[in-house]
Amino acid sequence: MKLSAMQLDALREVGNVGAGNSATALSQIINRKIDMTVPQVAIMPLGDVPDVVGGPDAMVAGVYLRVFGPAPSSILFLLPRESAFYLVDMLMGRESGYTKSLSTMDESALMEIGNILAGAYLNSLSHFTKLTLLPSIPALAMDMAGAILSVILIQLGQMGDHALVIETEFTTETEGVKGHFFLIPDPGSLDTIMAAIGVKG
């Protein structure tokens, strides 16, 4: 799998607008300013993907959604455990540092956040590509990053040894909330996206 400089630029731009939409949505929900990094677009060996979020045994919360439509993909929103706790405290209007483990209500709240971020992202991706891309209902897990990522990597592993990862990091200005947003297109979906935005390899 190889991408031309132009394809990388196009993906970065699409990712930038999508992530911008997501960051705005998140910022409105928690009423805090959110900074985001310019998306990293990379093709990396499957085994290296967990290193992006601090190694395979880093403790994270992950919201996972499948994307249906002409360009099937996976979306994963990963937050370090402490960030997930901060975030639910903000959402629930509790004092920061209150949450030490997630209740069912907290879990729903996090899944809803994942849902909104994914929706905002896919909206702009659909707008760019004119492809109808729909998210599944979200699923949540709180565990080791490697274990959570393996769900996506295994699906990709049937086709090859590398993953195309479009990744953005969100951070709030003051509180320690940090999150990684991944869009991982299924093999083949990349070509569909590229063709739709009119960029040839």
Place this chain on the structure above:
Amino acid sequence: MSELIKVGMADYKTGKNPSSLISYGLGSCVGIAMYDAVSKIGGLAHIMLPDSTQARSAENPAKFADTALPLMLDEMLRMGASKSRITAKIAGGAQMFTFANATDIMRVGERNSEAVKNILKKIDVRMIAEDTGGNYGRTVELKLESGIYRIKTIDKGEKEL
């Protein structure tokens, strides 16, 4: 020299006493530890998928149960382990996310564990312990001094096989 040898996803490594082999953050993947208690030679494989014949590309044999295990066994035998003494312990094969309509791909953890057991039978290596299933991740470590297979989890404690 005592050394901690890391085994990545879709990889396998072998070693000798007093080293240890470790693999972090297994989800639906399965970690297979093989050990010869006399020569104290062992191997740890971190497989992602059951079967290389069903996949479209098979560049990396360490990714699949059916190709990784015979290769690791061969390497152990070349290092001086004895086939008749080698036993296996396995861990992992969890289902990390639960969806209402669990598709086949979501059950890959279960299929991985099944496949590993079948391959072990096929290559005639006796499985003596397992810790598979559930919905949580595991970090596994094989101590080549003792053959103890230590399983660490976030909330479900630690155990030794």
